[in-house]
Amino acid sequence: MRIDLLGPVAVRRDDGTLVTPSAPKRRALLSALAVRLNRVVATEELIELVWDGAAPPTARAALQGHVAVLRQALGEEPTADHGGGHLALGTRDAGYVLTGEPDRVDLVRFAGLCERAGVLHPDGRHGSFGPYHPQAPYHPHVLDDERAADGPSPDGPSADPALPLLRAALDLFQGPALTDCGSALLRDRTSPYVTDLRLRALDRLADGLCRQGRGGELVAELTEAVTAHPARQ
Structure with missing residues (x-):
């Protein structure tokens, strides 16, 4: 999987298939994590960004749902290869992290x-x-x-x-x-x-x-x- 941010946001599989999330909040979440690749982004910060500073009371639960969908899109399953060549979305105590090679x-x-x-x-x-x-x-x-x-x-x-x-x-x-x-x-x-x-x-x-x-x-x-x-x- 590759993520393009220098222009229209686009997500592509290695075979070139375009799989960009259609939901704006999922694009925002993936973009925020991709900019900070390999570093944890705090949950509260992600909520602020994804909802543009106007998050509803249900935002935390909704964020967890968006994370689950993105994980599936990235192919993060128990049998998946999580080596450095692939992108994977992980959970940390303070938030979430997208890991993978910088390229x-x-x-x-x-x-x-x-x-x-x-x-x-x-x-x-x-x-x-x-x-x-x-x-x-x-x-x-x-x-x-x-x-x-x-x-x-x-x-x-x-x-x-x-x-x-x-x-x-x-x-x-x-x-x-x-x-x-x-x-x-x-x-x-x-x-x-x-x-x-x-x-x-x-x-x-x-x-x-x-x-x-x-x-x-x-x-x-x-x-x-x-x-x-x-x-x-």
């Missing part, structure tokens, strides 16, 4: 690629996501796969190694993050960090390409960024 959530993969390219939010690795900041541990095989996919660098051994990482990171976007996630509160808490990191990645990529005489490759993307963020130098 299975595009937002977490994006943050990890930016980090490995040396592009960070000014507040450091965790950024100013409020409680929502991606955290992607380094996986050498991911970098190896990217290099293999890119092929030999046309710029030789002195080429900037950050550029293919940043290109891969920016290519993950299919639109504004968390479109139709089912929670305006989650989107409002997450989008500023994602937008800022995306612009920093684009700026760093543009600088690197200009130094190689390849600045023209980003004219369209930079023009779009200037139009969307005219006050940003």
